[in-house]
Amino acid sequence: MAKRRGAQWLAALRTPLGGFAAALLLLVFAVAVLGPILWKDAASAVDTNAIGQGPSAQHWVGTDELGRDIFYRVLVATRLSVLLALVAMVIGVATGLVLGMLPTVLPRPLGRLLASAVNIAVAFPGLLLVLFFAVIFGVGTRGAVMAIGFALAPQFARLTQTLSASVAGRDFVLAARVAGVGRIRLLFRHVLPNIGEPLAINATIGAGGALLAFSGLSFLGIGVQAPDYDWGRLLNEGLNGIYVNPAAALAPGVAVVVAGLAFNLFGETVAGVIGVRTRLPRPAPRPVRKSTVEPAVAKDDTVLVVENLEVAFPQPSGWTVPVRGVSFTVRAGEAIGVVGESGSGKSLTGLAVSRLIEAPGSVTADRLEFAGTPVLTTPERELRPLLGTSLAMVFQDPMTSFNPARRIGKQLAEVSEQHQGLSRTQALARAVDRLRAVRIPAAQRRARQYPHEFSGGMRQRAMIGMGLMGDPRLIIADEPTTALDVTVQRQLLRLLAQTRAERDTAIILISHDIAVVSQTCERILVMYAGRIVEDLPAAGPQIRPQHPYTRALLATTLDLDTDPDAPLAVIPGRPPEPHRMPAGCAFANRCPVATDQCRTEDPELTVIVPEHRVACWHPDGAMPKAVSAVVVSGGAE
Known part of the structure; x- marks a missing residue:
């Protein structure tokens, strides 16, 4: 224990802050101890010929009204x-x-x-x-x-x-x-x-x-x-x-x-x-789960490759793994939607891809490449320019994502100053141009305003504009339409679609609304309890899910044909906690067609038809009539 504590002190003193603080404090105590011993006589010596003099070679900070050296008196007074x-x-x-x-x-x-x-x-x-x-x-x-x-x-x-x-x-x-x-x-x-x-x-x-x-x-x-x-x-x-x-x-x-x-x-x-x-005990090394999913074959236009991605956080009793074995690819110009309830791991997946999971969190993957560059093994200094210019992250609440004490234009310009080497004037001009590109009126004037002077929809547009300051090959939009009215939501989705069409930019749209995602994206990844349970093509209102969870999510959506007198559909039960994952399928306790096999064996993500994968033992099983009337849970995030 003593050796470990000594190693911790050594490590702390080797940091720039620790070394400087220790050296400064050592200097103060050295002067306090040695000052009266070395300079007491010099500090007390009265010289009537040098009364009230200013700084000189003999007296560095001058003398007092009795001709005593002030510098020596300051050193002696330290003790x-x-x-x-x-x-x-x-x-x-x-x-x-x-x-x-x-x-x-x-x-x-x-x-x-x-x-x-x-x-x-x-x-x-x-x-x-x-x-x-x-x-x-x-x-x-x-x-x-x-x-x-x-x-x-x-x-x-x-x-x-x-x-x-x-x-x-x-x-x-x-x-x-x-x-x-x-x-x-x-x-x-x-x-x-x-x-x-x-x-x-x-x-x-x-x-x-x-x-x-x-x-x-x-x-x-x-x-x-x-x-x-x-x-x-x-x-x-x-x-x-x-x-x-x-x-x-x-x-x-x-x-x-x-x-x-x-x-x-x-x-x-x-x-x-x-x-x-006061820190949590360090848990034992986390065993990495081997994926049985076939590795994705990266094509020339592949922007992002994710294989067996896991995100874990330490607890006193071990590791909790909220993201478990996620695998998918994104091609240039492709729009992918990620849907699921709160706690399903959607946002954590986006943060892990962007390398925004900080210690003590642990991110592992068999393969995680962005634009052909390994994200987990590339040094941060080399990876930062790539992520700063080619990957844009649009967060759910731009009010907390923008610095409230800085003007919008300066925050956007900082991206170009840091990653593109532009001068302050050039970067600010580009920021105004990006604000115009995302349809913000009076962009020159708006660039001089603070985040609180923008409406919610305009802040979201400005956040997208920040992503466009570089030349993004991938935009990860994490709940960009939450808390916005339907008009602004439609405008933002059109803006993302326009950006995708003009720049051939890939988009990952994270949302709890499967109806919005199905009308905006080409593919949908349905996540539940940290895993992708279904990867299916989107076909607008004609989407044909095979997993009971995806069907339940669709049943909870409302449209103009919904009977206003009918009770709202909900999904019974709650998702399992990440540290209390059941042995079999995580959705089994809420699934109307679950069998004993579902409760004991966890299904793998399997291709059932081209471009359609599902992790379910009964993908074709119809929901029993007795259960189809049961209210399906409200699990939207």
């Missing part, structure tokens, strides 16, 4: 400034931890009273609390330490209360309570180790805050008193001659900033190491 800040931080953290944990141990009325008192204290400005406690504890170093320490305590107490409450309801804490573990032991053995990361970050930030507070109190004359001096007293002394020698006040100010930055950056590094305790 007292840092030491007092650390002591105040320790007092604040210790007091805050006690106040934060006491409500858990005390009887409920007393605990609520204490929590309310902490909330009231947190509501007061920090500086006001510091001055209040400074009046109580008196002027001087000891009073300032106590004042700052107790002023920091409420925020640590509030943080401890919040974090403890978030951990107290977890299963391992409940199990410890059932086992009879006492409250005190429960806090120190089960709660505190799991809230160490944010407490460590806030403790180091608190040290930086204490440093600044001490400097403020000493600057006001109620902190460190003569003959001692810290950076705050030096700031006060330098202020008197700031118009003659600004460096006299600048030097201690820079010292405060550097020391505060060192504490904060090192806190981030410490959190990266301590936070390992």
Whole structure:
């Protein structure tokens, strides 16, 4: 365990942030330790011939009113400034931890009273609390330490209360309570180790805050008193001659900033190491499921090849696999629809193809190629230009996909600046041109507006325009028409069809509406429980599905011929959870024609006629009359 913790520290210190933070903090502590030893005499030497001088070769930041070297005085003051800040931080953290944990141990009325008192204290400005406690504890170093320490305590107490409450309801804490573990032991053995990361970050930030507070109190004359001096007293002394020698006040100010930055950056590094305790246990390596589907033969016009794609996420008990063995190909100019209920894996498939699944998620595939380039094995630096210019992703909610603080035109132009090497002016001109291409009126004016000034349909158009900033060979549209009225929905679908016709761009349209997809795309991939259960050609209203799930989805769609007095069709039951997948067909428990074979054996995706594949043991089985009247589930995403 000690070796592993040491390896984690080494790894953290090798990062640019960790190395810089450690070096900066080491420098501050080295000066704090060695400063009074090496430069105390030089800092105390009075030279009446050099009173109030400015920066020179002999005195780098000048001298004070007694001719003492200010630079050496700043170095010597480092020890007292840092030491007092650390002591105040320790007092604040210790007091805050006690106040934060006491409500858990005390009887409920007393605990609520204490929590309310902490909330009231947190509501007061920090500086006001510091001055209040400074009046109580008196002027001087000891009073300032106590004042700052107790002023920091409420925020640590509030943080401890919040974090403890978030951990107290977890299963391992409940199990410890059932086992009879006492409250005190429960806090120190089960709660505190799991809230160490944010407490460590806030403790180091608190040290930086204490440093600044001490400097403020000493600057006001109620902190460190003569003959001692810290950076705050030096700031006060330098202020008197700031118009003659600004460096006299600048030097201690820079010292405060550097020391505060060192504490904060090192806190981030410490959190990266301590936070390992709160991470999920690393599960055993995930066994990769071998596909029995015949590999797809890539043609010259093939844009995307996907074979046995799996997406998995770690859990304490192992891996959950929401996308299981997905295989398909997309040719240039082809429009493919992906449909299914919520949780079927449609969006995850699109994200995996775009290489947008981040750790700790795991993406594996026997073959995943875009434009002839392996997506999973190609280094990100080489793959980024290809994906940035040849693959466009249209997300479901463009309001969250656009940066609300930046203008639409600049966000579109960023694509060309990054991937095409255009200047800012050229990229902005291209952005305006792309906005015109997606039928946004007054594109020049609209490019200067922010996302909130666009309607929902216009934001979707702008998102498509962002995809067209490059020369996309594939557009993945993830629920682009959700929450839009039918008129805007029709306009967006026409725009995608026009883009496809003009540029020979392939389109993957992810949707829960099989009726829309059947009228827009050439092929339909029906997904259920992370798998493709049917791959069939679309023929408008004459679509002929063979899988019971696809037929059920069609039965839930509404049209002008739907009887308004009839009950809405729904699919009974719910899809299985990804980590609780049944042994046989995942749809068996909801299927009206399921047999014992369906519940014990999982069917493979099999070709039944050319261009039509289905994963079902009874693809030709008719739905029994007794069940055909049963309401079919509303599972649209």
